[in-house]
Amino acid sequence: MGDAGNGAKRQIKQAGLNPAGLGAPHAKMDIFLQQLINGLVLGSVYALVALGYTMVYGILELINFAHGEITMMGAMVALAVIGALAVAAPGLPGGVILLAGLAVAIPVCMALGMLIERVAYRPLRNAPRLAPLITAIGVSIILQNIAMLIWGKQYISFPAILPQGRHAVLGATISDTQIAILVLSVLIMLALIGVVQKTRLGRAMRATAQSRQVASLMGVDVNRVIASTFVIGSALAAIAGVMVSAYYGLAHYYMGFLLGLKAFSAAVLGGIGNLAGAMLGGLLLGLIESFGAGYIGDLTGGFLGSNYQDVFAFFVLIAVLVFRPSGLLGVRVVERA
Amino acid sequence: MTRHTLGLAALAVAALVAGCGDKAQQNGEHPVVLIGQVSPLTGPQAHLGKDNENGARLALDEINAAGLSLGGKNVVLEMKSEDDAADPKTATTVAQKLVDEGVAGVIGHLNSGATIPASKIYADAGIPQISPSATAVAYTASGFKTAYRVMTNDAQQGSVLGRFAVTKLGAKKIAIIDDRTAYGQGLADEVEKAAKAAGGDVVAREYTSDRATDFMAILTSIKGKAPDLVFFGGMDPQAAPMAKQMKQLGMTAKFLGGDGVQTPKFIELAGADAEGALASNPGLPLDAMPGGAAFKATFEAKYGKIQNYAPYAYDAMHVLIDAMKRADSSDPAKYLAELPKTDYQGVTGRVRFDAKGDLTGGAVTLYQVKDGKWVTLETVQSGK
Numbered sequence: 001m002g003d004a005g006n007g008a009k010r011q012i013k014q015a016g017l018n019p020a021g022l023g024a025p026h027a028k029m030d031i032f033l034q035q036l037i038n039g040l041v042l043g044s045v046y047a048l049v050a051l052g053y054t055m056v057y058g059i060l061e062l063i064n065f066a067h068g069e070i071t072m073m074g075a076m077v078a079l080a081v082i083g084a085l086a087v088a089a090p091g092l093p094g095g096v097i098l099l100a101g102l103a104v105a106i107p108v109c110m111a112l113g114m115l116i117e118r119v120a121y122r123p124l125r126n127a128p129r130l131a132p133l134i135t136a137i138g139v140s141i142i143l144q145n146i147a148m149l150i151w152g153k154q155y156i157s158f159p160a161i162l163p164q165g166r167h168a169v170l171g172a173t174i175s176d177t178q179i180a181i182l183v184l185s186v187l188i189m190l191a192l193i194g195v196v197q198k199t200r201l202g203r204a205m206r207a208t209a210q211s212r213q214v215a216s217l218m219g220v221d222v223n224r225v226i227a228s229t230f231v232i233g234s235a236l237a238a239i240a241g242v243m244v245s246a247y248y249g250l251a252h253y254y255m256g257f258l259l260g261l262k263a264f265s266a267a268v269l270g271g272i273g274n275l276a277g278a279m280l281g282g283l284l285l286g287l288i289e290s291f292g293a294g295y296i297g298d299l300t301g302g303f304l305g306s307n308y309q310d311v312f313a314f315f316v317l318i319a320v321l322v323f324r325p326s327g328l329l330g331v332r333v334v335e336r337a
Numbered sequence: 338m339t340r341h342t343l344g345l346a347a348l349a350v351a352a353l354v355a356g357c358g359d360k361a362q363q364n365g366e367h368p369v370v371l372i373g374q375v376s377p378l379t380g381p382q383a384h385l386g387k388d389n390e391n392g393a394r395l396a397l398d399e400i401n402a403a404g405l406s407l408g409g410k411n412v413v414l415e416m417k418s419e420d421d422a423a424d425p426k427t428a429t430t431v432a433q434k435l436v437d438e439g440v441a442g443v444i445g446h447l448n449s450g451a452t453i454p455a456s457k458i459y460a461d462a463g464i465p466q467i468s469p470s471a472t473a474v475a476y477t478a479s480g481f482k483t484a485y486r487v488m489t490n491d492a493q494q495g496s497v498l499g500r501f502a503v504t505k506l507g508a509k510k511i512a513i514i515d516d517r518t519a520y521g522q523g524l525a526d527e528v529e530k531a532a533k534a535a536g537g538d539v540v541a542r543e544y545t546s547d548r549a550t551d552f553m554a555i556l557t558s559i560k561g562k563a564p565d566l567v568f569f570g571g572m573d574p575q576a577a578p579m580a581k582q583m584k585q586l587g588m589t590a591k592f593l594g595g596d597g598v599q600t601p602k603f604i605e606l607a608g609a610d611a612e613g614a615l616a617s618n619p620g621l622p623l624d625a626m627p628g629g630a631a632f633k634a635t636f637e638a639k640y641g642k643i644q645n646y647a648p649y650a651y652d653a654m655h656v657l658i659d660a661m662k663r664a665d666s667s668d669p670a671k672y673l674a675e676l677p678k679t680d681y682q683g684v685t686g687r688v689r690f691d692a693k694g695d696l697t698g699g700a701v702t703l704y705q706v707k708d709g710k711w712v713t714l715e716t717v718q719s720g721k
Contacts, residue, residue, distance in 0.1 A: 031561040034586065038553035153381050155574045160608040166587065173587045248550040248578045250606050258548055293554035297543070306555045307517060307544035 043286020068260015271330020495527020
């Protein structure tokens with residue numbers, strides 16, 4: 001498939017300017033649109049998980065490496081409930097079963113987030129910053145192993161309870177699940193911004209992010225605010241976990257690791273500590289991965305294949321960080337929550 | 338210095354023990370010949386490991402019951418079964434242990450990843466080894482004179498798959514994806530070679546990892562090239578979401594995989610989207626094996642359901658002892674020369690070896706998912 005040498009070089013030059021315009025514009029438009037949809041869906045999941053990293057970092061300057069595992073726990077718990085319900089009450093509509101799964105997974109993850117904060121991070125609040133970081137990695141390993149003990153090492157399948165509708169849009173396909181993921185993510189992100197900007201809790205979170213000490217002097221119950229941050233982040237993670245397992249049709253005790261790593265990178269890309277940054281970073285990372293994997297082979301004339309998709313994504317991340325060390329929207333001042 | 342002396346002492350003891358293979362140990366008045374068996378007996382693949390052990394034991398018991406005479410003496414076979422936990426490091430440890438205990442031959446290991454490092458230890462000790470189920474090309478490619486297998490290797494399977502895709506499935510344009518593991522990539526490379534040789538056009542070669550679940554981007558790119566068939570070299574946890582996402586993208590290309598895909602788990606994970614998927618597995622389906630029905634009856638009466646490779650372990654044991662009979666000795670140095678001349682009609686088919694120790698003309702069977710079940714399509718003899 002690859003014509004090497006000059007041909008390949010010329011192709012890079014042409015294509016580098018306008019990837020969408022490769023070949024005849026109309027024939028490739030549907031592929032471009034499909035990659036856009038793929039990237040947006042993937043990106044909105046990354047964004048949801050990235051929010052959890054960024055919120056905690058904004059307040060505690062702690063990278064909560066266990067966050068990816070909370071996503072996994074959300075998926076596993078929801079699947080256990082969904083699996084049980086699908087057997088116990090086969091007549092129930094898929095949407096109801098899914099909601100029941102979410103209704104159990106979200107509180108479980110919230111409790112888990114609160115517990116982790118209380119047990120693993122609060123005692124180390126004033127310790128050197130490396131200590132809670134190591135604890136976070138420890139918690140992540142513990143959660144993985146707990147999940148492995150409960151649900152085993154096998155991949156668990158997501159029962160086919162959801163409608164499998166597919167819609168054609170200008171030659172590309174979008175499924176009901178993808179639409180649901182996109183709409184739900186946007187709604188949740190808007191709601192989160194509302195909470196942080198408009199409510200008392202949000203104000204307390206922003207105050208705590210600026211200065212924990214001053215906030216507590218002003219009568220803000222800092223411990224409660226931090227616990228709430230973990231709880232909200234964990235709820236988002238639970239939703240993201242269920243979305244991922246419904247979308248890909250499976251869950252696995254190890255799924256949180258890679259997802260967490262990608263979401264963390266997204267948060268850094270957007271500027272960790274910044275809510276809008278996490279959303280932007282998530283969407284961007286999803287798009288970069290999708291377009292990277294889709295076009296890298298054609299762009300380089302087959303010299304680099306899709307095996308470089310992650311390299312490509314992280315190359316972009318490094319490039320951004322070189323020029324903007326605090327991320328795209330990261331400003332090392334006030335509004336960080 | 339002390340370390341050296343100790344090492345020498347250990348070597349001396351090992352040499353003494355190793356010398357026992359042929360004669361020294363006694364069982365009543367009969368000399369005992371030790372045969373090693375290695376497979377994962379603990380961990381997630383324990384059910385497969387136990388299956389191999391039982392297959393080998395069944396053959397061993399039959400031979401003992403019939404009576405075995407070597408070098409004019411009646412001998413009794415005894416099996417030393419070891420657990421390698423499917424782990425390459427443990428595999429070398431237990432291989433050394435078996436060598437030290439003086440086994441005359443080894444049936445095993447189960448996994449390619451464990452078989453390959455262990456094969457060096459058996460080769461250094463000059464002990465013949467027959468693996469019932471390791472399929473990686475690298476196992477026999479090391480050139481060890483002691484390494485044999487009774488199952489079709491990945492190269493043979495890949496070439497059958499590539500040819501099948503072009504000639505039987507009529508695929509002109511083929512897209513190939515692999516998971517960058519030794520197995521997945523090796524298989525995909527062979528498929529690519531064979532497909533091209535059969536006149537097919539490989540329009541895309543994409544890559545993923547054995548951890549990935551999102552293939553939308555590479556599949557979309559593949560869709561743009563409108564292939565008739567997508568081949569995936571990898572395992573079921575990736576194949577299932579891949580099959581799902583192909584349907585999601587409205588792709589009509591056929592989906593083809595190797596033995597990593599031909600599993601019940603693939604159907605479970607992909608659900609309705611598994612329908613129509615094709616995959617291969619080395620060897621014959623049990624009910625099509627020449628001695629399949631009889632073996633199944635005997636085995637299941639004794640050990641319960643056959644998991645997968647028991648018939649191969651059974652044949653491997655018979656092939657090993659058959660070579661001893663022809664050499665009239667259980668001395669590895671003597672009967673090793675007989676192994677290349679093997680022509681044994683086993684349960685799984687006719688066993689003959691090529692110069693590398695691979696099965697000659699091994700069979701590959703193709704399956705398709707129909708109504709949520711793997712259905713046998715046809716069995717192809719790999720040309721060698």
